[in-house]
Amino acid sequence: xxxxxxxxxxxxxxxxxxxxxxxxxxxxxxxxxxxxxxxxxxxxxxxxxxxxxxxxxxxxxxxxxxxxxxxxxxxxxxxxxxxxxxxxxxxxxxxxxxxxxxxxxxxxxx
Amino acid sequence: xxxxxxxxxxxxxxxxxxxxxxxxxxxxxxxxxxxxxxxxxxxxxxxxxxxxxxxxxxxxxxxxxxxxxxxxxxxxxxxxxxxxxxxxxxxxxxxxxxxxxxxxxxxxxxxx
Numbered sequence: 132x133x134x135x136x137x138x139x140x141x142x143x144x145x146x147x148x149x150x151x152x153x154x155x156x157x158x159x160x161x162x163x164x165x166x167x168x169x170x171x172x173x174x175x176x177x178x179x180x181x182x183x184x185x186x187x188x189x190x191x192x193x194x195x196x197x198x199x200x201x202x203x204x205x206x207x208x209x210x211x212x213x214x215x216x217x218x219x220x221x222x223x224x225x226x227x228x229x230x231x232x233x234x235x236x237x238x239x240x241x
Numbered sequence: 242x243x244x245x246x247x248x249x250x251x252x253x254x255x256x257x258x259x260x261x262x263x264x265x266x267x268x269x270x271x272x273x274x275x276x277x278x279x280x281x282x283x284x285x286x287x288x289x290x291x292x293x294x295x296x297x298x299x300x301x302x303x304x305x306x307x308x309x310x311x312x313x314x315x316x317x318x319x320x321x322x323x324x325x326x327x328x329x330x331x332x333x334x335x336x337x338x339x340x341x342x343x344x345x346x347x348x349x350x351x352x353x
Contacts, residue, residue: 163265195319198281203326215273
């Protein structure tokens with residue numbers, strides 16, 4: 132029973148992430164192909180909820196693979212992540228987006 | 242017949258995304274935005290190509306190998322791109338003129 136729930140979580144996460152991945156990839160493709168740039172890049176500090184090392188590795192990898200975000204560095208006490216974002220007009224909305232991904236990873240790995 | 246056409250379309254789309262990454266590498270203004278283009282677009286391209294392959298040769302070993310390739314790519318590309326971006330920031334590489342804020346620079350200036 133437990134295994135079934137875990138498999139369901141994995142499938143659900145895969146579909147959620149795939150949708151996000153493809154839609155934002157099309158956004159970046161549009162940015163490259165049109166003559167003027169409509170982006171507002173910034174490097175933003177994001178607080179990290181997850182504690183263990185392998186959760187942080189999963190989070191950083193998934194953030195980097197999402198187009199529009201690129202993780203640059205993590206502070207020494209593993210509490211703040213520095214993310215370069217392509218579309219960062221609204222800082223709070225961006226941080227809540229990453230928090231949503233973090234909660235999903237926590238559910239998946241515990 | 243239909244199977245062949247689906248495979249052709251998927252392979253062409255994958256090649257298109259990989260071409261797009263190289264166009265982005267030339268066009269975009271600074272190193273960070275270029276990293277955006279060159280890490281994600283090829284991954285999507287490879288994903289589409291592998292899907293086309295799995296549709297054209299629908300056997301169990303093919304699907305397993307494709308999944309392994311995908312997992313390997315998802316584990317290695319982010320690590321490499323993160324190291325390039327981090328060292329570029331440590332060397333104070335020039336940022337694009339409309340970059341609005343830089344929290345990392347502030348934290349580097351403060352003595353811990």
